[in-house]
Amino acid sequence: MKALVYINTNHFAAKASFEAVTYAKKLGGEVTVVAYGNAAGAEALGAYGANKVLVESSINEADNQQITRLVASAVEATGAEVVIFSHDLVAKAVAPRLSVRLKAGLISGAIALPETGNGFTCKVNVFSGKAFGNVAVKTAVKIISLLPNSIQPENVGGTAIVETFNGNMGAVAIKVMDTKKPEGSIPLPEADLVVSAGRGLKGPENWGIVEDLANVLGAATACSRPVADIGWRPHHEHVGQTGVAIRPNLYIAAGISGAIQHLAGVNGSKVIVVINSDSEAPFFKAADYGIVGDAFEVLPKLTEALKNFKNAN
Amino acid sequence: MNILVCISKSPDTTSKIAFTDGNTKFDENGVQYIVNPYDEWYALVRALELKETIGGNVTIITVGNAADESIIRKALAIGADNAVRIDAEPTDAFFVATQIADYAKKNNFDLVLTGKETINYNGSQVAGMVAEFLDVPFASQASKLDVNGTTLTLEQEIVGGLQIVEVSTPAVVSCAKGMAEQRIPNMRGIMAARTKPLEVIAPSAVEVYTSFESYSLPDAKKACRMIDPSNMAELVDLLHNEAKVI
Ligand SMILES: Cc1cc2nc3c(=O)[nH]c(=O)nc-3n(C[C@H](O)[C@H](O)[C@H](O)COP(=O)(O)OP(=O)(O)OC[C@H]3O[C@@H](n4cnc5c(N)ncnc54)[C@H](O)[C@@H]3O)c2cc1C
Ligand SMILES: Nc1ncnc2c1ncn2[C@@H]1O[C@H](COP(=O)(O)O)[C@@H](O)[C@H]1O
Numbered sequence: 179m180k181a182l183v184y185i186n187t188n189h190f191a192a193k194a195s196f197e198a199v200t201y202a203k204k205l206g207g208e209v210t211v212v213a214y215g216n217a218a219g220a221e222a223l224g225a226y227g228a229n230k231v232l233v234e235s236s237i238n239e240a241d242n243q244q245i246t247r248l249v250a251s252a253v254e255a256t257g258a259e260v261v262i263f264s265h266d267l268v269a270k271a272v273a274p275r276l277s278v279r280l281k282a283g284l285i286s287g288a289i290a291l292p293e294t295g296n297g298f299t300c301k302v303n304v305f306s307g308k309a310f311g312n313v314a315v316k317t318a319v320k321i322i323s324l325l326p327n328s329i330q331p332e333n334v335g336g337t338a339i340v341e342t343f344n345g346n347m348g349a350v351a352i353k354v355m356d357t358k359k360p361e362g363s364i365p366l367p368e369a370d371l372v373v374s375a376g377r378g379l380k381g382p383e384n385w386g387i388v389e390d391l392a393n394v395l396g397a398a399t400a401c402s403r404p405v406a407d408i409g410w411r412p413h414h415e416h417v418g419q420t421g422v423a424i425r426p427n428l429y430i431a432a433g434i435s436g437a438i439q440h441l442a443g444v445n446g447s448k449v450i451v452v453i454n455s456d457s458e459a460p461f462f463k464a465a466d467y468g469i470v471g472d473a474f475e476v477l478p479k480l481t482e483a484l485k486n487f488k489n490a491n
Numbered sequence: 492m493n494i495l496v497c498i499s500k501s502p503d504t505t506s507k508i509a510f511t512d513g514n515t516k517f518d519e520n521g522v523q524y525i526v527n528p529y530d531e532w533y534a535l536v537r538a539l540e541l542k543e544t545i546g547g548n549v550t551i552i553t554v555g556n557a558a559d560e561s562i563i564r565k566a567l568a569i570g571a572d573n574a575v576r577i578d579a580e581p582t583d584a585f586f587v588a589t590q591i592a593d594y595a596k597k598n599n600f601d602l603v604l605t606g607k608e609t610i611n612y613n614g615s616q617v618a619g620m621v622a623e624f625l626d627v628p629f630a631s632q633a634s635k636l637d638v639n640g641t642t643l644t645l646e647q648e649i650v651g652g653l654q655i656v657e658v659s660t661p662a663v664v665s666c667a668k669g670m671a672e673q674r675i676p677n678m679r680g681i682m683a684a685r686t687k688p689l690e691v692i693a694p695s696a697v698e699v700y701t702s703f704e705s706y707s708l709p710d711a712k713k714a715c716r717m718i719d720p721s722n723m724a725e726l727v728d729l730l731h732n733e734a735k736v737i
Contacts, residue, residue: 186650242619242629266650271631274619277585283700284584286614299704304612308508311612312705351628352656355644359652368651371736395737413669414653419504419610420528420668428736439504442610445709449734451726452715462715467729471720483723487731 179294180207182258183228184249186268187215187238194264194368196226196331201324202262203227203334204291212252214240214347217340224338226331232256232343241352242271248345250279253319255343265323266367273323283315289328292320306419306442326367327425327446366415369398372426374417374444376402378433378454378473382410387477388432394484400424402434418443430480432473436461453477492547492638492660494538495600496571497591497617499553499581500562501527501610510706517611517706526562529606529666531569536671537636538604539570545638548572550598554581554590560689567684568676574687579694582702584612588620589697595625601660602643607632607667615665622663630658634669 181202185195190213202209203226210230211223217233232255234248249272253261261276263269265287277284285292289310290301297314303325304311366372373392379385385399392399399415406416417424419439425446432453434440441464444450452465453476462468469476502508502522509518525531538549551566553559554577563574577590595603603625605618615631622629634653635646643658648667676684718726730737 242631243622246623267632267648268650270615271619271629274584274588274616275623275629277616277700278588278620278623281700284616285701286584286616304706305502305508306504306610306613308709309510310707310709311703312707313701314704315701317700352630352658354654354656356655357649357652358654365651414648416668423613428730428734442504449730449736451730464712465715466712466734467726468715468717469720469726470717476720476723479721479723480726483727484737486724487727487737 179205179259180257181205181209181260181262182249182252182256183209183211183262184245184269184272185211185213185223186266187213190219190222192368193331193370194266194326195223197326197329198262198264198324199223199226199228200331201291201329202260203332205260207259210252210256210258211338212249212343214245214248214345217342220340221337224336225333227334227336228338231338231340233340234343234345234347237347239350239354240347241350242268242275243351244347245272246275246279247347249276251346252343253280259319261319261321263321263323265325269323273321277321280319280321281317282319282321283317284321284323285313285315286323288322288324291329292322303446307423307445308442325425325446327427360412360414364398366398366400366417366422366424369424370426371395371397371428372400372424372447373397373430374400374402374434375405375432375473376434377404379405384474385411387474387481391430391477391481391484394481394488397428402440431461432477434461435459436464492541492545492601493599494541494547494549495595495598495603496530496535496538496549496551496566497553497603497605497621498530498535498551498562498566499527499606499609500524500555500559504610508708514705514707524559524562526565527606527609529608531566532673533666533668533670534604534606535566535569535571536674537666539674540671541638550575552577552591552594554579554587554694556580563689564684565676567687568680569674570680572687574689576689576691577694578691583700584614584616584620585700586697588617588624590694591617592621592624593695594692595621603663605663605665607665618663618665625661625663628658628662630656630662630664632667633664634667636664636666636670
């Protein structure tokens with residue numbers, strides 16, 4: 179199937195973009211990428227199977243209405259049968275708009291390649307990761323918004339042709355007044371490794387041992403909801419049903435009980451390590467590796483062991 | 492300001508998730524439904540706060556069956572002025588968005604508010620679809636919303652940060668944490684809700700775009716492997732050689 183992949187500005191080297199292009203490649207047809215802004219580095223997506231990258235470079239900031247028009251123009255230009263997004267905040271605004279505009283069914287939060295033997299169905303996460311659904315799409319053009327970390331990017335070699343593209347984006351309707359990006363830190367939804375802590379850490383002054391571990395690992399930091407609510411940690415670190423949902427390869431949780439609403443945001447993690455002083459903590463039921471112990475002793479020891487490992491490798 | 496708030500139901504977060512009819516239907520046995528938290532805590536309460544400061548009207552709309560009237564009454568008890576129920580099973584987001592957009596087109600709203608997602612299907616689809624049907628701007632996952640005449644000032648999450656943006660009404664906004672504080676309905680609100688207008692409307696016909704064919708549950712997790720707290724080198728070794736995540 180001919181596929182079109184939308185990639186965010188400056189995300190040509192992001193893992194989530196490699197995943198989306200790999201996914202498109204596996205659909206078996208020609209793969210075109212569409213983006214706007216600076217085209218630098220776009221050809222690198224060829225390594226994951228993109229044949230061509232169309233870049234609308236007359237614009238550097240766009241709202242979801244404009245991006246919808248851009249992707250719709252690219253679908254028309256390429257005759258794509260499937261449109262792929264990585265399921266991030268941009269996709270959550272653009273993909274539904276595009277569904278209406280193109281009269282194309284949307285699969286939101288896909289976690290696997292589609293089954294095409296009998297119709298077109300795709301597996302998605304439902305009930306905050308507590309179950310899966312199998313969604314059938316009945317329209318000619320299909321839109322898939324792929325959850326990050328659902329498939330492994332595959333470098334198949336090659337470079338893509340980069341072309342400028344007129345996206346007919348129209349006027350901007352959302353005026354950006356100010357942008358705030360936390361500096362230095364790894365954005366939680368994109369992180370492969372996450373170290374998280376909860377009320378068991380007793381107070382914000384104790385987060386040094388959490389950050390030390392995160393630094394050695396190159397991990398992002400996260401926290402449980404009460405910790406963000408009482409202001410020990412910033413709100414954007416709050417994971418769970420009412421916070422950010424993440425699916426890293428490794429989630430290390432210290433001093434978090436593992437309430438169902440917390441699990442809802444982290445149960446997509448590939449491997450979960452739980453450190454808790456209470457052997458009855460519910461989190462152990464969802465863990466792959468468990469340590470019953472005092473986080474104040476275990477975290478520094480783990481940091482130490484990782485340093486030794488990094489030095490030896 | 493004339494505000495439409497989209498309200499959906501979701502199973503109470505502690506509900507057991509199970510399926511019946513050969514895994515094609517959610518098992519509602521013993522399930523307690525609540526108003527989807529994002530719709531109730533953030534979208535509805537912020538709409539009421541805006542009405543209280545600048546005046547106007549707050550209408551709630553839900554696409555659902557007669558059984559869903561309990562969540563409508565709850566929203567009315569919290570303070571909405573009137574309610575609309577589109578009398579149909581909410582089969583997919585496209586169906587729901589079509590119904591909401593059809594109603595909104597006929598009734599001239601300055602602002603349509605939704606939650607950021609439903610906690611059962613986690614689709615984040617309905618709001619963007621409604622915005623496209625109405626051909627208006629869509630501010631998604633807003634954590635703050637202020638109104639000055641026809642200008643909305645919002646704080647919204649973006650990939651890797653936050654943005655302050657301005658949009659003109661009419662617009663659609665999906666609401667996330669930070670927008671408002673949960674309100675508990677009081678006795679007077681509960682009494683008043685009984686007599687507030689609830690209009691029931693037949694659905695428009697919609698082509699089926701997507702459908703849930705079946706469901707499944709994750710494989711049971713294998714037992715957690717316990718590691719001695721004094722032996723973190725073993726954990727590191729397992730993470731490297733067995734789990735292959737570092
Ligand atoms: C509608 C709703 C939505 C919610 N959404 C979320 C959400 O999105 N995210 C979220 O996280 N929560 C959410 N919650 C709250 C959730 O139910 C729990 O209350 C919360 O996750 C508990 O946080 P905690 O584990 O940090 O704290 P606690 O439950 O207090 O647990 C602290 C843990 O630390 C352990 N501990 C104590 N001392 C030590 C030590 N020295 N070393 C090691 N371990 C120690 C204890 O044994 C305990 O298990 C929600 C609740 C509701 C009702
Ligand atoms: N059946 C429904 N009736 C009214 N509004 C709904 C319905 N389903 C979803 N919504 C609204 O759309 C938002 C996003 O839902 P979803 O796209 O399913 O994640 C919800 O938070 C509600 O505000």
